[in-house]
Amino acid sequence: xxxxxxxxxxxxxxxxxxxxxxxxxxxxxxxxxxxxxxxxxxxxxxxxxxxxxxxxxxxxxxxxxxxxxxxxxxxxxxxxxxxxxxxxxxxxxxxxxxxxxxxxxxxxxxxxxxxxxxxxxxxxxxxxxxxxxxxxxxxxxxxxxxxxxxxxxxxxxxxxxxxxxxxxxxxxxxxxxxxxxxxxxxxxxxxxxxxxxxxxxxxxxxxxxxxxxxxxxxxxxxxxxxxxxxxxxxxxxxxxxxxxxxxxxxxxxxxxxxxxxxxxxxxxxxxxxxxxxxxxxxxxxxxxxxxxxxxxxxxxxxxxxxxxxxxxxxxxxxxxxxxxxxxxxxxxxxxxxxxxxxxxxxxxxxxxxxxxxxxxxxxxxxxxxxxxxxxxxxxxxx
Amino acid sequence: xxxxxxxxxxxxxxxxxxxxxxxxxxxxxxxxxxxxxxxxxxxxxxxxxxxxxxxxxxxxxxxxxxxxxxxxxxxxxxxxxxxxxxxxxxxxxxxxxxxxxxxxxxxxxxxxxxxxxxxxxxxxxxxxxxxxxxxxxxxxxxxxxxxxxxxxxxxxxxxxxxxxxxxxxxxxxxxxxxxxxxxxxxxxxxxxxxxxxxxxxxxxxxxxxxxxxxxxxxxxxxxxxxxxxxxxxxxxxxxxxxxxxxxxxxxxxxxxxxxxxxxxxxxxxxxxxxxxxxxxxxxxxxxxxxxxxxxxxxxxxxxxxxxxxxxxxxxxxxxxxxxxxxxxxxxxxxxxxxxxxxxxxxxxxxxxxxxxxxxxxxxxxxxxxxxxxxxxxxxxxxxxxxxxxxxxxxxxxxxxxxxxxxxxxxxxxxxxxxxxxxxxxxxxxxxxxxxxxxxxxxxxxxx
Ligand SMILES: Cc1cc2nc3c(=O)[nH]c(=O)nc-3n(C[C@H](O)[C@H](O)[C@H](O)COP(=O)(O)O)c2cc1C
Ligand code: SF4
Ligand code: SF4
Ligand code: FES
Numbered sequence: 011x012x013x014x015x016x017x018x019x020x021x022x023x024x025x026x027x028x029x030x031x032x033x034x035x036x037x038x039x040x041x042x043x044x045x046x047x048x049x050x051x052x053x054x055x056x057x058x059x060x061x062x063x064x065x066x067x068x069x070x071x072x073x074x075x076x077x078x079x080x081x082x083x084x085x086x087x088x089x090x091x092x093x094x095x096x097x098x099x100x101x102x103x104x105x106x107x108x109x110x111x112x113x114x115x116x117x118x119x120x121x122x123x124x125x126x127x128x129x130x131x132x133x134x135x136x137x138x139x140x141x142x143x144x145x146x147x148x149x150x151x152x153x154x155x156x157x158x159x160x161x162x163x164x165x166x167x168x169x170x171x172x173x174x175x176x177x178x179x180x181x182x183x184x185x186x187x188x189x190x191x192x193x194x195x196x197x198x199x200x201x202x203x204x205x206x207x208x209x210x211x212x213x214x215x216x217x218x219x220x221x222x223x224x225x226x227x228x229x230x231x232x233x234x235x236x237x238x239x240x241x242x243x244x245x246x247x248x249x250x251x252x253x254x255x256x257x258x259x260x261x262x263x264x265x266x267x268x269x270x271x272x273x274x275x276x277x278x279x280x281x282x283x284x285x286x287x288x289x290x291x292x293x294x295x296x297x298x299x300x301x302x303x304x305x306x307x308x309x310x311x312x313x314x315x316x317x318x319x320x321x322x323x324x325x326x327x328x329x330x331x332x333x334x335x336x337x338x339x340x341x342x343x344x345x346x347x348x349x350x351x352x353x354x355x356x357x358x359x360x361x362x363x364x365x366x367x368x369x370x371x372x373x374x375x376x377x378x379x380x381x382x383x384x385x386x387x388x389x390x391x392x
Numbered sequence: 393x394x395x396x397x398x399x400x401x402x403x404x405x406x407x408x409x410x411x412x413x414x415x416x417x418x419x420x421x422x423x424x425x426x427x428x429x430x431x432x433x434x435x436x437x438x439x440x441x442x443x444x445x446x447x448x449x450x451x452x453x454x455x456x457x458x459x460x461x462x463x464x465x466x467x468x469x470x471x472x473x474x475x476x477x478x479x480x481x482x483x484x485x486x487x488x489x490x491x492x493x494x495x496x497x498x499x500x501x502x503x504x505x506x507x508x509x510x511x512x513x514x515x516x517x518x519x520x521x522x523x524x525x526x527x528x529x530x531x532x533x534x535x536x537x538x539x540x541x542x543x544x545x546x547x548x549x550x551x552x553x554x555x556x557x558x559x560x561x562x563x564x565x566x567x568x569x570x571x572x573x574x575x576x577x578x579x580x581x582x583x584x585x586x587x588x589x590x591x592x593x594x595x596x597x598x599x600x601x602x603x604x605x606x607x608x609x610x611x612x613x614x615x616x617x618x619x620x621x622x623x624x625x626x627x628x629x630x631x632x633x634x635x636x637x638x639x640x641x642x643x644x645x646x647x648x649x650x651x652x653x654x655x656x657x658x659x660x661x662x663x664x665x666x667x668x669x670x671x672x673x674x675x676x677x678x679x680x681x682x683x684x685x686x687x688x689x690x691x692x693x694x695x696x697x698x699x700x701x702x703x704x705x706x707x708x709x710x711x712x713x714x715x716x717x718x719x720x721x722x723x724x725x726x727x728x729x730x731x732x733x734x735x736x737x738x739x740x741x742x743x744x745x746x747x748x749x750x751x752x753x754x755x756x757x758x759x760x761x762x763x764x765x766x767x768x769x770x771x772x773x774x775x776x777x778x779x780x781x782x783x784x785x786x787x788x789x790x791x792x793x794x795x796x797x798x799x800x801x802x803x804x805x806x807x808x809x810x811x812x813x814x815x816x817x818x819x820x821x822x823x824x825x826x827x828x829x830x831x832x833x834x835x836x837x838x839x
Contacts, residue, residue: 065577068747070787089786095579118783122752155776158759181745200574200745203557205755209744 020176025098026109027051027074040093040104041072046171052108054132054145056114056230057182058094059285061294065187068093069180071119071145075112085368090115113149120150126161126205128177136232138245141284141348142180163208168198169217171237171303172226176208177232185209185225192296193221209233223302227278229285239267239275248274250319253311255388259298261289264307265317267347282320393619393645395607396600400487405716406522408529410440411490417535419609423498424541429503435605437613439625443480444561444598445676445716446791447700456585457503458593466594467505469496469602472517472554472561476677477718480629481599483641485512485519487519488603489526495602497535498609500547503595508549511566514556523551527833558742562790563596564588564742569629576746577790598716600629611662620646624674624699628717632674635723652689653698654721667723670806674703675715678736678795680802681728682712686692703731708802727825728810732803733761739796750793753784757800762832764811767818776813 027044028051034043042060044052053074058066066072072094076087081101089111093104106112114352124146131137163176164352178339186209189196198211211217218224226234248267255262269276278286280298286295404410411417423431433786436451459466461628469492473481485492492510498507498677527549530536538546552570556561561568564578565590578608583613588594604626608616617625624646633639636654638661644653654669662668669684689696691710696702700714740754763769781797804811808828 053765067789070747070749070789071789090726092789114781115787119748119787122748122783123754125752158756180748181751204740204743204745205751207751242393292622311579 062187132234141230443600474558634721676718679713
């Protein structure tokens with residue numbers, strides 16, 4: 011007689027987010043349950059990264075209101091909670107965009123995140139695919155109330171492949187988790203505390219290991235950028251193509267960013283939440299530095315076809331697939347919202363001006379300032 | 393009534409011989425004849441509330457400690473005392489180190505902690521030597537080490553110095569720091585009672601809380617609970633400072649009124665130089681500041697007492713908190729705007745920078761306050777400050793965000809006219825203070 015295996019059927023938890031009910035496995039966070047629903051109810055997440063253990067809880071953009079803790083204990087939670095680090099309970103009722111309190115807090119958080127940000131999108135390589143840019147358009151106010159000098163840092167090359175622009179860092183800690191969990195050594199981290207906290211290597215060490223490039227992919231902003239790509243092109247002029255190659259170090263599945271036949275950069279494949287996508291066989295989607303930085307010829311790759319970027323941002327607005335400069339203004343692309351806070355990246359040049367240092371401008375920089383060349387021109391970084 | 397400091401003035405009490413002669417360590421002898429669970433019960437009955445600031449019932453906290461088989465449990469004594477205005481733990485450790493060690497031994501036994509840590513702030517540079525001397529003496533006399541009093545229980549106490557960060561007083565940041573990591577508060581849950589030091593169940597208690605275990609065991613929880621009033625049982629150390637005649641550490645039983653505490657010669661001895669009381673921060677820098685009229689009497693016109701319930705009567709609208717017992721008195725010559733700026737500067741400097749509201753908001757509040765204080769403010773800045781603090785409060789990882797927001801909120805709530813005066817009189821505010829207003833203490837000045 012066959013042995014009777016009594017397998018515990020995992021009980022599913024029902025959770026209601028903005029009046030939409032989903033069933034998820036116990037141990038799922040509110041954020042991931044909301045992602046299962048998708049759309050507007052999903053809270054924005056700037057620091058949480060589902061593939062990095064221990065991430066989340068820091069940026070506070072994902073705050074939600076828990077109107078009822080569970081069926082067993084239906085009391086509401088007294089404070090807003092970070093949905094990325096709070097697990098669902100059966101019968102939990104969550105309010106995200108249906109809560110005034112949440113929307114108000116979220117607006118506050120966006121303002122805090124932008125407080126010390128140089129707003130230098132026209133010279134930033136991340137523009138067009140930046141999560142902070144998206145966040146501010148979707149959840150932010152139209153202007154800043156901050157009237158003080160922003161934090162200033164020197165640009166720093168941390169190793170041969172990565173440049174660090176600390177002025178843009180939102181201290182999400184993701185890159186430190188990548189270094190801890192994906193690479194074999196971590197030589198960088200957060201120095202100092204509070205507003206002075208900064209990402210740095212300990213005494214100008216170079217980050218040099220086979221998987222360090224993934225730090226660029228997880229960085230939600232333009233703080234860590236690809237030195238082999240910097241200032242070469244705007245992401246929305248490039249055409250993303252899925253491609254793969256046999257690699258003995260990583261999964262070898264990538265997205266190539268091409269202009270004509272020229273490969274401008276190589277990144278991991280990212281899902282609609284901007285996270286690195288696992289391979290169908292379950293292999294992690296992180297890619298090695300050889301694939302990312304050394305294989306820049308189309309002939310290095312087997313092309314699978316164009317990649318559709320699902321994220322709600324400039325690159326996914328569908329205007330970048332050709333190589334022509336788009337005629338639409340950013341306001342049109344962003345559905346009528348006028349950029350007051352972030353500069354209009356479309357009115358500026360195709361390629362970022364490396365020589366301009368907009369963080370040195372006091373108060374919010376505008377496209378006008380930029381086009382009139384009023385940005386402080388600094389000598390190129392070392 | 394004195395339970396902790398009663399022998400503070402005995403010659404040589406800092407050393408073992410005098411301490412033992414005066415009845416020291418008798419509570420250990422008593423406790424080791426009890427079952428650990430009964431000690432926890434005794435502490436529950438005593439009604440003792442944590443003296444580190446939050447006032448959480450200690451016995452209840454102890455009963456939450458997870459006790460899985462085969463995993464060590466830890467007791468950690470929080471001696472990081474960095475709250476501006478609070479210096480009671482320092483006094484205890486400096487003058488009565490054996491009292492703390494005695495409390496730690498019983499508590500370690502009750503909780504099953506074989507390795508107990510004292511995490512002390514780096515700036516208390518001379519105190520670790522005093523504590524280590526006391527630990528050495530306790531070891532020499534068989535109160536620590538292997539098989540204490542033949543009970544089969546082993547315990548050792550280690551002193552760890554911090555590097556000087558207020559945030560390392562937050563219990564999970566303290567644990568991170570103790571593990572040798574950057575002192576960032578952890579995201580809770582899990583709570584330390586389940587996963588604390590080295591991921592093992594851990595209890596973190598304040599110095600004064602752990603010292604209070606000694607009289608609780610000596611006199612019994614029920615007797616201890618008879619001292620004080622309501623849920624404010626036992627005695628409390630208050631470190632009083634600011635514009636008073638006799639600053640210092642006082643042990644009070646929590647039945648005396650705030651007025652008595654400030655004006656009686658037994659305690660603060662009144663305000664010096666014939667000045668009048670303007671305001672007071674009754675529980676360390678994090679708690680709301682109160683103007684004199686709301687300090688001495690509650691909004692309902694009842695006398696306010698020095699205990700947990702009475703100090704928080706009226707909520708944040710008209711009350712404050714017991715906090716960590718740092719009692720800061722401001723006389724009529726003090727400027728509330730400047731005082732608030734000083735506190736904002738502190739929280740800006742001490743934020744760990746992990747979460748965005750606190751990292752960015754504390755600096756913003758400081759800069760806006762700076763403008764107001766130095767005559768460069770706008771009227772709209774006052775509402776801006778209110779909005780910033782509102783967006784920090786409750787939205788952060790650890791309570792430091794709240795602690796930074798509350799003082800600003802309370803200052804604006806009660807002293808808005810002074811803020812406005814600063815903005816509207818930018819030049820005058822640089823040469824004189826706003827002084828007393830309607831909220832002044834109506835008491836006659838005795839010249
Ligand atoms: C920012 C911050 C600083 C703190 N500093 C201290 C401290 O210096 N000493 C202390 O005993 N508790 C401090 N606490 C409270 C501790 O987190 C914890 O509640 C306390 O040590 C528990 O002990 P108790 O129950 O005996 O009060 C601090 C809390 C916060 C949020
Ligand atoms: S550099 Fe980028 S990934 Fe690293 S903490 Fe800053 S924002 Fe996050
Ligand atoms: S509230 Fe402040 S101190 Fe606490 S975790 Fe956040 S940044 Fe750090
Ligand atoms: S994504 Fe949840 S706090 Fe940052």
